[in-house]
Amino acid sequence: MVRMTNIKAQLAVGFGSLMGLVLVLALLGVWGAIAGTGLFSDYRTAARESVLLGDMQEDVLSARLRVMKYRALRQEGALEDVRAEMEALIEEAGQVKQLLGAEQAGQIVEITRQAGSYSDAFSRALDLYAQGEGINADLDSLGTQMRQNLTDIMASAYQDGDPAAAFYAGRVQEHLMLARYYGSRFVAQNDAAARARVEAELKATSAELQVLQDKLQDPGRAGLASDTQTHLDEYIKAFANGVETQEALTAILTGELDVIGPQMLSSIGTLVDHALDTQSAVGPEIMSAFERQVWLLIVAGGLALAVGVAAALLIGRSIIMPVETVAGALERLGRGDTGQDLEGRGRTDAIGRLILAYGTLRETVRKAFTQAQMIDQMPLPVMVADPDNNFAISYMNPTMERMADSMAGHLNVPVDQLIGTSIDTFHKNPQHQRQILSDPSKLPYSARISFAGRRFSLKVSAIMDASGAYAGPMVVWDDITEREQLAELVNSSVTRVAEAVGRAKSNSGQLASVAEDTQQKSASVSAAAEQASTNVKSVAAATEELSASISEISQQVVQSSGKAREAAEIATGTQAKAGQLNENSMRIGDILKMISDIAEQTNLLALNATIEAARAGEAGKGFAVVASEVKNLASQTANATIEIGQQIEAMQSVTQATVDEIGALTHNIAQISEMLSAVAAAAEEQGAATHEISRNVTEAAQGTQEVSRTIIAVRDGSEATDRSAQDIQLVTDDLQAISGELGEAARRFLENIRAA
Known part of the structure; x- marks a missing residue:
């Protein structure tokens, strides 16, 4: 490969040659431009003259068109439009004057003067138009009044039977209407024949009116005729003024406006012809100069093209081929192929830097592809x-x-x-x-x-x-639907455990209350039994003294019977309380079974949560810790439930024993009641059954002793029940604390799930 210095030299030679030829082309272009500048300047000046003179012609034509439209249609704003056109013409004339020679500049000055005269003439014509409109208005008013007077004369004469007056009034009106008709034609067309006819008709109207006045006898009609004569004199005078105004207006329109306008157009046309002649003469010279310039540029351009092709071939062989190699590698790199390496990393020229950049780009693409695969997977x-x-x-x-x-x-x-x-x-x-x-x-x-x-x-x-x-x-x-459902299920389970613990605590309190009540009732029964024993002893003494105090024995027997009934009622109530205590303990057992089931379910949920956390990988570590805490709390709940169940079973055993013993006590008290009844009967038959009374008293004493022993057993049982209730209370307190910890762990578990 060619090194950097050689590449620079080749580029310098190639592009230097091209730049030299371009410079030659530029010099040829400048020379041609300088050579054609004078001709082009002349042509440009002539073109500007043509454009400005054309604008001046347009201004004159527009002004004349405004004047003609006003003459035909009386359009408003015509004077302002004409003045604007003339001012534009004067401004354009000033620009043209700077481009023309002295002789033509004099023509521009004359055109400028004529433009001012044209505006002034049109202004005076407008004044005359306004004056003529005023005269026409007066003529219309006077003519209308005269026609009305003549009509009234004819109508009055017809009514009064004066045909002569009506006839002459009709003749006057005929000439008047003809005068007005031809007067309108004169105003509209400026017709000399119409003017002469108006004057003739007005004379005839005046003569006929004089005849009418001579013929009228009626004062009213005479007054109308006199008034008509006055109006006719004014009408003739106004028409004469209108004729003068029309003549002055005609002089301006035909003698000034219709003359100045064509003169300006003629002068401007002469200047336009001169400018066009100049363009026609200079144009071919410019074309000839341009043709020479084109041939020179073609020759120089051919040389530049040949040098450029040679330089391109040289540069292509030394630079473009390595660049194409790198470009091909880049195309493969764009398709994800990072396996191709390029030789030449040790080169110090631009190609070497390009190869180094390709290597860096390849590593970047490889990393990007790897990261893209990571995201895809x-x-x-x-x-x-x-x-x-x-x-x-x-x-x-x-x-x-x-x-x-x-x-x-x-x-x-x-x-x-x-x-x-x-x-x-x-x-x-x-x-x-x-x-x-x-x-x-x-x-x-x-x-x-x-x-x-x-x-x-x-x-x-x-x-x-x-x-x-x-x-x-x-x-x-991240689809968290199942995790949120699991969190809600754990929260629901923990809530149910807490509610069950609360109910267990309530039942244990109720059990303690029942045990305490049992103790109180046992004390009452014990007191009653002692009282019964005392009474029996009194009965025994009374038996020994039976002969001395029969009435006292009967009284003591009655008291013993009442006490026995009271003891029976107390024993019955105690038995019912003990039975209720036994039922409550059974319900506590059911609640503990439900708590145990919930603990097992919570343990399973925690196990499932641990599995899901393991599937989640790094993102589920926090979730796994919470699930482990939930599992431990569930195990503690299960153990506490087992311990409570054992205590409940012991309490149930003691309660059942208490129930049985209270039942025996009730039976014995019933026997005492029967015995006392027998004593009462024996008291009535004291004389015949003294031996039987003694025997019954002995049995009653034994019964009261049995009652005392039974009451003591009941009291001991109730104390045991109370102790069991206290133990249950302590266990439920511990269980409630554990359920609180379980609830807190579940809350953290839910927060971690929601934050995941």
Whole structure:
């Protein structure tokens, strides 16, 4: 390959030769331009003269057209238009004067003077037009009044039967109407014959009016005739003034305007012809000079082309071939082929630097391809949008494409057309999303959306190019539907555990209350039993003294019977309470079974959560820790539930024993009641059954002793029940604390799920 210095030399020689020939071409062009400058200047001057003189002709013609239109149509603003045209002509004449010689400049001065005269003449003509219109108005008014007077005379004469007056009035009116008719023709056409006819008709009108006045006898008609004579004199005078005005106007129109206008056009035409003659003479000379210049440029251009081709061949062989080699490698690199390496890294010329740049670019492309493969293989859906193209989707990895296929029924466009579609199709409020995505300073950004019946966590990051410019947002989708459902299920389970623990605590408190009530009732029964024992002893003493105090024995027996009934009622109530206590303990057992089931279910959920966290990899580590805490708390809950169950079983055993013993006590008290009844009967038959009374009293004493022993057993059982209830209370307190910890762990678990 040629080194850098040689390339520079070849480029310098090649382009230097080209520049030299270009310089020659430029010099030839300058020489030709200088040679043709004089001719072109003359031609340009003549062309400018032609244009300006043409504008002057147009101004004169426009002014004359304005004058003729006014004469025919009386258009408003004609004077201003004519003056504007003449002022434009004078200004253009001043420009032409600078281009012409002294002789032609004199003609321009004369044209300028004529333009001023034309404007002044038209101004005076307008004054005469206005004066004539005033005279015509007077003539119309006078003619109308005279015609009306004559009409009134004829009508009055006809009514009065004066045909002579009507006849002569009609003759006057006939000549008057003819005079007015020809007067209108004179004003419109300036016709001399019409003028003579008007004057003749006015004389005839005056003569006929004099005859009419001589014939009239009626004062009223005579007055109308006299008034008509006055108006006729004024009419004749006004017509004479109108004739003078018309003559003056005609003099201006025909003697000035119709003369000055053609004179200006003739003078301007002469100057135009001179300018055209100049152009006709200079034009061929310019064409001849240009033809010579073209041939010179063709010859010089051919030489430049030959040198350029030679330089191009030289440069092509030494530079273009290596550049094409690099270009081919770059094309393959553009298709993703990074396997080709180029030789020549040690070169110090521009080609060497180009090869080094290719190597750097190849490494960059290789890294970019690797990173693109990493994104393509990501298990999470990824898409990229173009902020300069309405945030159209420009890339989706395969995972995103599969997810889009699963949501195809909820998309506005087919899945294969998502590339190029705006990212707005996934959002109900795209304006809010655009405000965030348009500003890279607001990124990264996290959000959650619902779409196609699923919940997604979106993490948006800003992609920057090598220059640090914002290239677009990258959106990573994460389907968190199952995790949110799992979190809600864990939260529901923890809530149920807490509620069950609360109910267990309430039942344990109720059990303690029942045990305390049992103790109180046992004390009452014990007191009653002691009282019964005392009474029985009194009965025994009374039996010994039966003969002395029969009434006292009966009274003591009645008291013993009442106490026995009271003891029976107390024992019955105690038995019912003990039965209720037993039922409550059974319900507590059911609740503990439900808590145990919930703990097992929570343990299974925690196990599933651990598995899902393991699947999530690095992103699920925090989720795995929370799931482990939930599992441990579930195990603690299960162990505490087992311990509570054991305590409940012990309490149930003691409660059942208490129920049985209270039943025996009730039975014994019933026996005491029967015995006391027998004592009462024996008291009535005291005389015949003293031995039987003694025996019954002995049995009653034994019964009261049995009652005392039974009451003591009941009291011991109730104390045991109370202790068991206290133990249950402590266990439920521990269980409630554990459920609180479980609730806190579940709350953290939910927060981690929602933040994932």
